[in-house]
Every structure is written in C-alpha cells, then in structure tokens.
Amino acid sequence: MHTLRETKMIVNRLKHLLGAGSALVGTLVLWAMPTSVQADWALNLQRPVTEIARVQYDLHMLITYIVTVIGIMVFAIMFYSIVKFRKSKGAQAAKFTHSTKAEVIWTVIPTLILIAMAVPSTKALLLMEDTTESDMVVKVTGYQWGWHYDYMEEDVSFYSKLTTPQSQITGTETKGENYLLEVDNHMVLPVGKKVRLLLTAQDVIHAWWVPQLGGKKDAIPGFINEMWVRADETGTFRGQCAELCGRDHGYMPIVVDVVDEAQYQAWLDGQRNKG
Amino acid sequence: MTTTVADHHHDEVPKGITRWLFTTNHKDIGTLYLWFSFIMFLVGGAMSLVIRAELFQPGLQVVDPHFFNQMTTVHALIMVFGAVMPGFVGFANWMIPMMIGAPDMALPRLNNWSFWLLPPAALLLVISLFVPGGGPASGWTLYPPLTIQGGMGMDFTIFTVHILGMSSILGSINIIATILNMRAPGMTLMKMPLFVWTWLITAFLLLAAIPVLAGAVTMLLTDRHFGTAFFDPAGGGDPALFQHIFWFFGHPEVYILILPAFGVISQVIPTFSRKPLFGYTSMVFASAAIAFLSFIVWAHHMYTVGMPLSGELFFMYATMLIAIPTGVKIFNWLATMWRGSLTFETPMLFAVSVVCLFTMGGLTGLMMSITPADFQYHDTYYIVAHFHYTIFAGSVLSMFAGIYYWLPKWTGHMYDETLGKWHFWLTVIGFNVTFFPQHFLGLAGMPRRIPDYALQFTEFNQISTIGSLVMGFAQLILLVVVVKAIRGGKKASAEVWENPEGLEWSLPSPPPYHTFATAPEVR
Numbered sequence A: 001m002h003t004l005r006e007t008k009m010i011v012n013r014l015k016h017l018l019g020a021g022s023a024l025v026g027t028l029v030l031w032a033m034p035t036s037v038q039a040d041w042a043l044n045l046q047r048p049v050t051e052i053a054r055v056q057y058d059l060h061m062l063i064t065y066i067v068t069v070i071g072i073m074v075f076a077i078m079f080y081s082i083v084k085f086r087k088s089k090g091a092q093a094a095k096f097t098h099s100t101k102a103e104v105i106w107t108v109i110p111t112l113i114l115i116a117m118a119v120p121s122t123k124a125l126l127l128m129e130d131t132t133e134s135d136m137v138v139k140v141t142g143y144q145w146g147w148h149y150d151y152m153e154e155d156v157s158f159y160s161k162l163t164t165p166q167s168q169i170t171g172t173e174t175k176g177e178n179y180l181l182e183v184d185n186h187m188v189l190p191v192g193k194k195v196r197l198l199l200t201a202q203d204v205i206h207a208w209w210v211p212q213l214g215g216k217k218d219a220i221p222g223f224i225n226e227m228w229v230r231a232d233e234t235g236t237f238r239g240q241c242a243e244l245c246g247r248d249h250g251y252m253p254i255v256v257d258v259v260d261e262a263q264y265q266a267w268l269d270g271q272r273n274k275g
Numbered sequence B: 001m002t003t004t005v006a007d008h009h010h011d012e013v014p015k016g017i018t019r020w021l022f023t024t025n026h027k028d029i030g031t032l033y034l035w036f037s038f039i040m041f042l043v044g045g046a047m048s049l050v051i052r053a054e055l056f057q058p059g060l061q062v063v064d065p066h067f068f069n070q071m072t073t074v075h076a077l078i079m080v081f082g083a084v085m086p087g088f089v090g091f092a093n094w095m096i097p098m099m100i101g102a103p104d105m106a107l108p109r110l111n112n113w114s115f116w117l118l119p120p121a122a123l124l125l126v127i128s129l130f131v132p133g134g135g136p137a138s139g140w141t142l143y144p145p146l147t148i149q150g151g152m153g154m155d156f157t158i159f160t161v162h163i164l165g166m167s168s169i170l171g172s173i174n175i176i177a178t179i180l181n182m183r184a185p186g187m188t189l190m191k192m193p194l195f196v197w198t199w200l201i202t203a204f205l206l207l208a209a210i211p212v213l214a215g216a217v218t219m220l221l222t223d224r225h226f227g228t229a230f231f232d233p234a235g236g237g238d239p240a241l242f243q244h245i246f247w248f249f250g251h252p253e254v255y256i257l258i259l260p261a262f263g264v265i266s267q268v269i270p271t272f273s274r275k276p277l278f279g280y281t282s283m284v285f286a287s288a289a290i291a292f293l294s295f296i297v298w299a300h301h302m303y304t305v306g307m308p309l310s311g312e313l314f315f316m317y318a319t320m321l322i323a324i325p326t327g328v329k330i331f332n333w334l335a336t337m338w339r340g341s342l343t344f345e346t347p348m349l350f351a352v353s354v355v356c357l358f359t360m361g362g363l364t365g366l367m368m369s370i371t372p373a374d375f376q377y378h379d380t381y382y383i384v385a386h387f388h389y390t391i392f393a394g395s396v397l398s399m400f401a402g403i404y405y406w407l408p409k410w411t412g413h414m415y416d417e418t419l420g421k422w423h424f425w426l427t428v429i430g431f432n433v434t435f436f437p438q439h440f441l442g443l444a445g446m447p448r449r450i451p452d453y454a455l456q457f458t459e460f461n462q463i464s465t466i467g468s469l470v471m472g473f474a475q476l477i478l479l480v481v482v483v484k485a486i487r488g489g490k491k492a493s494a495e496v497w498e499n500p501e502g503l504e505w506s507l508p509s510p511p512p513y514h515t516f517a518t519a520p521e522v523r
C-alpha cells in the first residue's frame, strides 16, 4: 500500500517536472530565436581545414566517444541502483565491503583504455611539433590590442585590428554578420604551403587561435613560440586571441584568407607597393 | 560509553560577541568558518550573476570590459579561497574532533587566529574593487606581465593571498596535529572515518602548496615595486616561469578543493545505503595516489605555452594517470550503493548528484589531458564547464550534502525536508542548464574571459544565463533551511539517521559545548 502510494507520488512529481521542464525549454527556444540573425547552435569543433586541425578533430571525436560510453555506463549503474535497491521497495542491505576481483577489473580496464588513447595522442603530438621543412615563415606579434604580421622573407609587414564599429558593440546599430570577427588587414596565406608561424608579443601574453587551422599557441613577450599551418583549401577563416590580455582581450580577432598561389603573389606585390 | 559532561564546570557557554571573538572552541570556530564561507559564497555568486548578465547578449550592456575582468577574477578568488576552502575547514573543525573522539582541536588558540585572519583578508580583496584602477583584472591565475600592469588593487590582492595562505597553513598544521595526536584509544589510522583521512591528506597538500603560491605572489610584488625582474623578459626574466610556479601550487590546489568533498561523500553514501563503505583501504590509497600525482601534472594547464615535446608527453601521460585513482573512487561509491537499502533524504540526493556530475567533470578532464586536443579546448568555455563540474558539482554540492547530513547534529533539530528537496532540484537543474551548454560554446570556439562574443554563441549563452539565475536564487533556500533549523523544528535524536557509523552519532544532538572530555573507547 505504502509503496504504491509513494510510486504514484513519484510518477506525479515526474509528470509535473517534465511538464514544467518542457514548458521552460519551449519558452526559452521561442524567446531566444528572434534575437539573433544566424541561430546555428554549433555543438562541436569547427570544420577542420588543415591536417593538424583534422587530426585534432578525429582525436577529439575518439575521446568524446570513449568518455561518453564510460559516462553512460556509470550513469546506468547508478540509475539501476537507484531504482532497484530502494529501501521503500523492501531492499535489504548486503554486507560485503570489498571484492578484489572487481577492484582489479576496474583498475586494469581503465588502464587499457588510457593506453589506447595515449597512442594516437602521441602520434598527433609528434606531427604537430614537427615544424621542419616549411615553405615560408610569418612572424606574428600580439600587442594590446591587435596583431602584427611580418612576412620575413618578403619584406611585407602590417598591423591587423578589429573593424567592428563601437556603435554595433554598444547596440545603437544592428550587429553585422561577422560581429567581432572582422579586421582591417587580413593575414593572407597560400593554399597547400607549410607555413611556419613564429609567435611573440610586445607587452603581455596573448594567444593566436584560428580553430579551423588548428590549435592555439601563446604569444609571450621576450620569447618565440612556433607552430605550423598548411591549409588544404582556400577560404576565409576567423579566430580570436585566446589568452586574457587586458581590457580589450575580447576585441582582437584574427582573420586569415587562404588563397591560391597566383593570388598570393599578387597580394604580396600589392603590399610591397603600399610600403 | 556515553560521555556526560553536564557536571563539568567548563560547560557554561560564553555569551555575547566575545564568545565569537575569543573562542577557542572547535564547534564555535567551525560555525564561524561555515558562516564566513556562506557569506563569501553569496558575494562571489552575486559577481557571477554580473558576469552572466553581461553575457546574456552579444554587445556591451551591463558593465565595462575592465570591470568585467575584475568580476571574473574576484569571483574566482572569492569562491576558491573564500567559499570552498574555508567551508571545508569549517567541516573539519566541527567534525574531526567528534569523529576521532577528541575534546577539541590540538591547538585551540591557533585555531581562533586562523579563522580571524580570514575576514580582514576578504575585506581587503573586496575593497580592492573600489581603489583607483579597480581590483585585480588578470584572472585568478594572476599571470604576469598582465598583473604587473594592474593598479593598487593588485597589491591588495597579493596581500589577501598572503593572509589567506597564512590562515590555511595554520589551519592545516592544527588539523595534522589533531589527527595524529588526539585520536581516542583504539582509533587507529586505518579505522578513521574517510573524511578524517581525506582531510589529513589535504592538510599535507596545503602545507606543501600554499608556500609556493605565497612565493609566486611575493615575486610578483617585488617585480611590481622593487625592481626585480623574475617575470620580466626585458630584465632577463621569464613570464612562463610564473605559470610553472603558479600551477605547481594550482593543481594540488584543485585537489585541496575536492579531497575533503570525497571525504564527505564517503560518509554520506554508506549511511543512506545502510551498508559499509566499499573498499575503505583502496579509498585511502586512491586519495594518497591522487595527492602524489597532483604534484607532477601541473603543466597540463600550460600545454600552449610552448614546452619541449618530451615535456608535453610527460605531462600528458602523468595527467591521464590521475583518471585511474579517480575512477577507483567513483566505482567504490557505486559499489557501496550496489545491493544497499537506499533512501533519498536531501544529503543522499546531493551525494548521488555529486557522483554523477563529478564523473562528467572528471571525464572532460581526461579529454583535456590529451595534449593535441587540448590545443583546441584550452582557454575556452570547455574549460569553464570542466571546472564547474568538478568544483561546483564536486566540492560545493558535497558541502551541501554535508550540511544537510550534519545539520541535525549541529543544531539538534531536523531541517525542513521539503525545502531541502526544493533546494536540491533547483540547484541541480539550474547548474546543468548553466554549465552543460558551455561545453558546446567552448567546442564551437568561444574563448573564456571575454565580455562580448560573436553572434553564433548567443543561444547557448542565453540558456546559461537563465540557468544561473535559477541556481543563484535557489541558494537562498539553503539560508532559510539553516536558519529554520537553528531556531527550532523537530527534535533530532542522537543518531539522527538509521544506524549511521561514527563517533559523532554517539553524542547527543546538539552535542554539549565540550565533548569527549574523557576519551571514548573504540573497539
């Protein structure tokens, strides 16, 4: 009798909760929709366009699957226990306090899973850190608040700063499509070339990050960090500074145009003529 | 075995403000710590709502970016050093003597001093927000050269860290001395409740880690004012050096925040499973293993700083290893519940949610330990989600579990179970609505510590802000529950729960002002 009433109560409560929950979610969705032009609910890493970014993406998916399965197992055991071993259902407590077999299993299996994760990770890291045999070098310098690019072999260098107008930031004007991800002078790279980036900073630490081109690296004053990029396709790719660097940290984006060789040469010529 | 202390002439409870100012009583000091922690929790929480309000929409609506940076910085410092650490010291003060059958802490006067260092330190930090140039705005990690640029508020922060550190060191010396010297006859180390064990290990972590932090911020101070150049490349220094020192403290610090929480959960789950803790010995060893490993993984916070390949590989493998003892703990809790006789009073609800949600935080931690992938995750909202699943859902929810578990013991009254359940559900739902979407934001490319963002991040930020409002206001329920239980309510029996294990339950609820004047026998 008692348990029946309790179950009913729980079911009722769940119903209420579900009802309230879906109402809440529904309102949220309705209400959030009109506020933005391009609702895209991005859930995952951006589409990779370099080998490094692709390796990172694949590794990310692999470990996401692994931890999701582990998580689901833990949750399943937990919910099974919650449902099955309730005192209100007359469950009697067992007395066991350990089981060597179980403990060995749940030490050894995770170890094996970790080894399985470590192998591709090590390979990926070796690939990323190999900056040899590059086709060209660009020096990237972070400063408060923008970037400076120096094509060292080409005698081309320029600053690159945010162009989003203040009126869009304060909201007196509608925000544009590339709000906060637009700059005056784009960095231009040739497609298919291995570009070695030398990163440093003038004042405080910044970090150069274009998700589709691969991971980030810190730009540290007084030091030179390296990374490399080889884009597989042409296009415009956007990123941001990823290390807190003061007041306008949120306002120092990065825009990279990957173009074919001819366009790249033309761009270089144009830059030289400017200077 | 019951110790009657009624005729003991020391048992009159002092009155008025001097009771609290001059107290050397572990229960009073525990209470002070807990109230201090709760106030800091509300102050830090208010700051997080400022952050979430600004992030509700792209654009700048509520605060200026410099103030935004101060909010993220001070929020984190207050939560870590003002809410979670003192909160668990409060539990240690109340519970350790009662759990090991000691009359009080080993060094009661020191105990008074370690508490009363806290309010001035917290005040200093809050005042820093109002001095010219504002408070610290460099993130709680205080990386130079940005910290060198900060105004006077930065110096206030450095002194705050010094004072809080002093308090932690004194507190941990006291805890170690108490546990090692004051156990009742028969209470061998391997009979100690797990909460006492995890605190013993935590206290050693504090002793080792806090002086390193103090050193790091002192070097900042001399770089700022006395012409040294530890971290200034122009003078031959190295900005990355600070990060190594900071994280040598910082990673053990995160285990300082979580180990006592593991201890609380290991007390609560057996009681409501009506079954002894599974794998006590392996729990002790897993805690010790975690503590040891925590000193050799610091650079997993600095993969992007530009380390040699061998360094990145070492820190990746070492960090992945931590998943094993952490997994052991989770499996032991599951096995404790397995074939138990479960009931779900509020403490148990919180404990179960900790096991589930902390598992999620641990799993994202494992993902971030993979260096190549972390080059994408680092410094994004993915990290923010990870550490809130570990610190909020791990440490803070464990504290809630502990409060509901021991509140009847402390006050002598049962708390209001209905309100407790409201508090639980609103907190846990609000928490997940706030932080789960942040995984998506981070993956999609939203950096952390920005006041304004590109349009594709709008929807999840809005959901997150709504969740944070629910979660934030739900905490006022806890205040109501605690105040109600202090003022009255159903009388709690000595045992409170059904056959709970531990010496604290052999004392009346509330326990007399002085307990275990003669040591109990432990079989």
Ligand code: HEM
Pocket (backbone or CB within 6 Å): B141, B254, B255, B257, B258, B300, B301, B319, B320, B322, B323, B326, B361, B362, B363, B364, B365, B366, B368, B369, B374, B377, B378, B379, B383, B386, B387, B390, B391, B394, B395
């Ligand atoms: C399985 C265990 C864990 C692993 C493998 C792990 C791993 C990591 C890694 C690799 C990072 C750095 C990510 C980055 O910045 O790129 C990190 C950040 C962090 N973790 Fe964990 N973690 C674990 C558990 C915990 C626990 C228990 C806590 C606290 C109670 C915690 C708190 C933090 C915090 C606060 C940060 C961010 C610090 C900052 O940059 O401000 N983690 N974790």
Ligand SMILES: [Cu+2]
Pocket (backbone or CB within 6 Å): A205, A206, A207, A241, A242, A243, A244, A245, A246, A248, A249, A250, A252
């Ligand atoms: Cu920045």
Ligand SMILES: [Cu+2]
Pocket (backbone or CB within 6 Å): B250, B251, B254, B297, B298, B300, B301
């Ligand atoms: Cu860490």
